[in-house]
Amino acid sequence: MDILDGLNPAQKEAVEAINGPVLILAGPGSGKTRVITHRVAYLIRVVGVNPRSIMAVTFTNKAAREMEERLNRLVSASVRDLTLGTFHAICARILRQDGKAIGVDKKFSIYDDDDQISLIKRSLQDLALDPKQFAPRALQSVISSAKSQMQEPSDLHGKSYFDEVTKRVYERYQRLLTDSAALDFDDLLLKTVLLFRQNPKILERYQQRYMHIQVDEFQDTNLVQYELVKQLAGKYRNVCVVGDPDQSIYSWRAADIRNILNFEKDFPDAKVILLEQNYRSTQLILDAATHVISANKQRKPKELWTENEKGLPPNVIETYSAEEEAQWVVSEIDKLVRSGEAKSSDCAVMYRTNAQSRALEEAFIRYGMPYKLVAGTRFYERREVKDVIAYLRLIQNPYDTVSLRRVINVPQRGIGERSLDELTRWAESQGVNEYKALQLLAQSNESSEELPFSARTVKVLSGFAVMIENFIEKSRELDMVKLFDHVVEKSGYKQYITGLVDGEDRWENVMELRGVAQDYRDLPPEEGLTALLEGVALVSDVDDLPEKVDTVTLITLHQAKGLEFPVVFIIGMEEGILPHYKSIDDPAQLEEERRLCYVGITRAKQKVYLVRAFRRHLMGSSTVNKPSRFLLDIPPELIERGGVTAKEDEWIAAAEAKEKEIQLDGELPEFKAGDHVRHDQFGEGVVVNYRKTRNDAEVVVAFDGEGVKRFLLSFAKIEKV
DNA sequence: CGCAAGTACCTTTTT
């Protein structure tokens, strides 16, 4: 059977174990994607399972598309009948289909982060709470994590005032969502679980249909997703989950590594298969990665091995500043390309935070070397793109208040904050939502009634309502592209956006969105709109990564999960960056940082560069960073060192400094504004500001004739005069 | 109500 050809025994076992629960623990590069794909192919071609009965859940849409392509080659026919996608996409489909059983409107909008924040702000407003005291972002993350653990507002039993506030905001927020006929990302999952819970018959239909379920990246699923898996697999129990605890990097998004442990508990008869042979990386890269991950305490030991050649040792490169770091990376890539050792597209530069990409971009541009950036300012987060999407969302779901408020005055129609507030209040007094209120206004053109608006305001508000009504009518007959053009034109948005200073760029973005709309042109009008909106709501940044172009890839470590490159540069190998300073105090989070580093190293097939900078500008001020502890976990003999500022002894010094770090704390001299001080290089000056940081303190000093300088006390020699 | 200029706050990672 050619489907099993070229698989090793463990992989074969994983492909053939199609009856009953299966847990596949797969190390990086062990061919797990291959296993899942071949399993599905095996089910269809060898076992003769109807593709309609198979569900395969992936982490990104891109992974889904890739699997589809591979399957097309393996089984060619009827791949279209598979259910293949992310949890969110699959749930959205289920809810469109059957959501009405729990009161979910068929035309619900999907709210992203931004939309959530604006609803939370409105909740705070409604509850007369100060957004400065209760940061919307923080509330959003608390609410989201509650939802990810299937907690309703009433399940929150915190005792502090903040907990109480959270509970009330959560309640109000959920109310606003419902009124807007909208679901946030968490709701997509949660509502589906609730749908199944409350409607056993519907659940049974899906159970009956999906006789074979596979879940990729299982280590990054949350409680709700796991619950969903259990529900769907409840009848046939043919469920295969694939994951690697060492690559769990989304706990901050409520992913729960315990799902893997619980799987064996919930399915005691589960067959456990280990995939430990790595086909991706060279021996030395794998060794380095193993040393890094082995330092984690909370971990089941796992033996990865490879038959690949020994290869080249990882390079540790030390540079002076972030700029120099970027420049070094670019020139090294240039060298590799010129010597023919690698193509541009073989190379990826990975980093912990998106902010780090800027210095890189500048270096690439200066060098004239092309690159592709995964998610800079994300396309779908651009203002003009969101605006047009908001118009489209309103057509599908006019109760969508976030979209309504977004565009009701864009372009300016003379509807300011006051009129809007007035509208909200009036709508509430009439017991209707804002859109219905607008329609009422439009119908009451007698204007004899007592309305709290000026005649002019009534006119513009009605005008808006009539326009949207008109769009809705058009949406029933026009294809996506025609509708798109109609809306952009008749709303006055085109004229508005092209009239702005950077109008051309922005208009180009609008046209790019139009290009996306083209993909939905052939669908029946209303379906096309739904599909487009769902598509844009659920895309991730990696999804848009252009595959074919021969350029370097710039990508965060998180986004790099599941990808591989011959040559990998990980930059910012410093304490405070990787591991990120926000994780340093918490052992559990620190382990996740380590896994992130592990994920990065194991992306590489042939060559890894670990790059760090001494000095880095963060938020305006300059910091000096020690080398990442993860570098110290790799035995020196496995590493080749280089770079602009490398010194032999520094390595040891850094390790010693790490030891001393704790003792250093609290023994720093203290200064206050106004103190006269002396610095070896700059002479005498006056302290302008003094601020304690985590393990250090920052002093700002104004020197005579030298200007104002900023120092870290642990590095700068500053003494009182 | 709109716009320009100033200010606080920030930055982890994303479906």
Add this chain to the structure above:
DNA sequence: GGTACTTGCG
């Protein structure tokens, strides 16, 4: 070094 929000004036 940027943005999202506030302030003040026309």
